[in-house]
Amino acid sequence: MNLSEVNWDINSAGSWPTPIKIAAGLIVSLLVVAANVYYITIPQLDQLEVLEKEESTLKTSFETKQKKAINLQDYRDQLALIESSLGEMLKQMPTKAEVANLLVDISQTGLASGLEFKLFQPSAEIRKEFYSELPINIQVVGKYEELGLFVSGLASLPRIVTVHNVNIAPPKGDKTSASDKSGILTMSAVIKTYNEGDQENVPKKKETGKPRKKGGK
Structure with missing residues (x-):
């Protein structure tokens, strides 16, 4: 082809x-x-x-x-438990009207423990989401047992009080031998208490919705 x-x-x-x-x-x-x-x-x-x-x-x-x-029901139960715990903690926070009395309680606890206050200085309020921190700078002088009694007394107060930045040392200017014999120590710390903050930010409790009686006021 x-x-x-x-x-x-x-x-x-x-x-x-x-x-x-x-x-x-x-x-x-x-x-x-x-x-x-x-x-x-x-x-x-x-x-x-x-x-x-x-x-x-x-x-x-x-x-x-x-x-x-x-796990939805478990999450709901856990949420209810958290809300209940938060509610109990909020109850232990002083209102703004109770803060002044709480400051007195803290100072009285120190004096009742046998301590001498060298510094008791409340600082500016620190806002958080559901509450406000109220830090107080303190410096107290006393024996080790008295310091322990003071911290234990703070933990026993009806309102939430926490202790931070603790520093314990012999008093400045005292001779080591003299401070050892007397057992006197100086404790510097920041004591924090808390109040409930702005009410609109605090979680509201659910209403129980109890039925009203007929004819009642």
Whole structure:
């Protein structure tokens, strides 16, 4: 077969020799398949990969939410316990009107323990989310047992009082031998008490919703 004698006009394809027709058909088929893969199959594969990733994300999210749903009652019970504990702590915080009396109680506790106050300096109020801190810088002088009695007395107060930055040392200017014999020590610390802060930020208790009696006022 002489290829130079073949009329390559596409309109004369019907007169091409059979081998050329077969080759041309194969080439056209390959081009169609390649175009189908490039324009249809590959985008579909990319979309499938995206959907598979989304499916994995949705499964993880579903499993997480399912676990939360299963433990929902436990979470509610835990929340109720936390709210109850927070309510009890808030009850132990003095109101702003009670702060002055609490400061007196702290100083009286120190004096009753046999200590001498060298410094009793309330600092500015520090606001927190549900409460305010009221730090008091103190310096007291007394024996070790009296210092322990003082700290124990603070813990026994009806309102929350905490002790921070404690530093105990012999009094300055005293000879070591004299301080050892007398047992006198100086304690510097920051005592913190707390008040209930702004009422609008304090969690409100849920109303019990007791039914009213008919005909009652």
